[in-house]
Amino acid sequence: MHSNRTVAFRRTVMTGGAVVFLLAWTFVGCWKRQLEYPSVSSDKNEKPGVRVLLFDKVKNCTLKSAAGFVITDGQSNASAHFISENTSVSVSIANGQIAIGKTSFSGEILVTPDKHYVMAINDNHYRGSFRIILSGDRSSLMVINVLDIEAYLAGVVGAEMPSYWDAEALKTQAVAARTYCLYIAKRFGTKRQWDVRATQANQVYRGLAAERATVIDAVRQTEGMVLLCTHENGARGIFPTYYSSTCGGHTENSRNVFGDSFEPLRGVDCPYCKRIARKSYITWPVFEISIAEASSKLTEKYSSLKRLKTVIAIEETDVSQNGPIRRINRVKIIGKDSASDWIRGEDLRLTLDPTGMKMKSTACRIEKKNGKFRFHSGTGFGHGVGMCQYGALGQARHGTSFEKILSYYYPGSWLVKGY
Ligand SMILES: [Zn+2]
Known part of the structure; x- marks a missing residue:
């Protein structure tokens, strides 16, 4: 597992060369307090960082934060403090550089909100900081959200599973999403500037919009927990803990669907989803x-x-x-x-x-x-590999613990607390 390698820039203290923009001073007091966010997890242990690709090949985006934010130039390391106070700041491309107002930055910037605050990118709020990278041909931007994995999961679990589902089902989702993300980051992240996409191509991440108290409880109660298995080469490690909505009666072998082979992903009987999944998912x-x-x-x-x-x-x-x-x-x-x-x-x-x-x-x-x-004659919803989410809900409703549900859908795997 990697730790905080995702934050490539060293934060710079504002220097004499820093530019201060006072864009607006409205709604100070109560607005600030509303958008001050407590941490998802305990601060005692260092957690792996995740780089989530929010937008790719866009021409512009907007930034907003209740308490202001710092922009650090990736090349010169010079920083500028923007005090936006609920006013959107537009980021675009001008003369082959990243442009914010009349200020130009080199091919890459790090955007960090003031401590304990969150930022809105295109009016959607996310925890953590952001890297905005100009494409090689200087024609488009890539926006990457950089945050610790527990904060990331707070925006995934409720996007991948209804937040009103039973607590044990939400915990299975938190562990599966955590393990899956770390596996994808480890396997592909070293070759690119981001670890996971924010879409179904990996797992759906919606930032604060998907956070609910039930989801944060599930993330906190499983903090650092991942599933391991013995790989075909005999080594032990995390594996791609796929999951899908409704298997329809039996989960599928990962090798048949994605071409990768792991003992916990060979497929199991699932009599649980049929009883409770939406009828249109079964037939x-x-x-x-x-x-x-x-x-x-x-x-x-x-x-x-x-x-x-x-x-x-x-x-x-x-x-x-x-x-x-x-x-x-x-x-x-x-x-x-x-x-x-x-x-x-x-x-x-x-x-x-x-x-x-x-x-x-x-x-x-x-x-x-x-x-x-x-x-x-279609049945089931999703690729059918790994955990069946409706099946997990069915088992949770029968009082089965999240540990047992996970070992049911990922047989041969075991749960560890990584941090
Ligand atoms: Zn099922």
């Missing part, structure tokens, strides 16, 4: 898409499929059957001139229906009819 209506639309979506997204020019057929090539659940793991995409290639079932699903709300899973059947591809 979802037919999803139809015209062959022409499917063809353009597939060939636009995958360069490997471009050469097929026009897709005329999709065939199931790798299907797993676990009890009642039949999942399409891989499909053959066939072009007009008989050329073909394959993609994963999950990739097909999220290409044809990027929201994932219509074609809810790959536990369905494909047919071609009247110029359309029809995905029918």
Whole structure:
């Protein structure tokens, strides 16, 4: 695990060269107190830092903080104190540099709110500080939220699971989200300027908008807890603790869906979600898409499929059957001139229906009819790997502890307190 390596800049004390902007002095008193936030977790132990990619390839963004903030230039280390007092400050690109008002900064800035305050980026509040990085061609900005993992989880758990769910279910979500984030950061973070995306591509992070008292309790009560397992090479470590909404009856082997193989992710029976998940998650209506639309979506997204020019057929090539659940793991995409290639079932699903709300899973059947591809007899919601969230809720309602629920969905794993 890494610790605080994410904060690349040394904070600088305001120097004589610092520029002070007094943009407004309104709403001082009560506004300040409302946006003063207590820490999510105890301060006694150092916690790993996380770099969350909030926005990529944007032309501008706005900054706002009740008590002001400091901007540090990544190159010169000079800092400027902005006192915005509930007024948005616009960040844009001018003359190949980051521009804030009439002040220019080099290719990268660190934005830090005053202690105990939070900042709004494009009017959404987040804990921690921010790195804003100009792209190599100086045409767009990347906005990264830098914060400790417990503060990050406070904005994830309630975005990935309803905050009114049972406390034990919320705790399973906190541990799974913590372990997953640290695994992704360790595996991919060293090769890029951020660790995780704030979207479903990793896990949804909504900052303060997703924080609730129940969620903060779940994060605090599991502080530092992660799941470990023995990897195929014999080493012990964290693993990608995938989770999804509703497995439908049996969770799927990770190898079939994502191609990675870990003992706790081989799939288990799940009689729990069926009893309580929304009916539309257990049996979802037919999803139809015209062959022409499917063809353009597939060939636009995958360069490997471009050469097929026009897709005329999709065939199931790798299907797993676990009890009642039949999942399409891989499909053959066939072009007009008989050329073909394959993609994963999950990739097909999220290409044809990027929201994932219509074609809810790959536990369905494909047919071609009247110029359309029809995905029918569908069950479950999500990729089905790892913890089934509705199943976790079902078990929590029966009084099962979060530790037991986690060991049920991730068999062969064990819980440790990392810090
Ligand atoms: Zn389930």
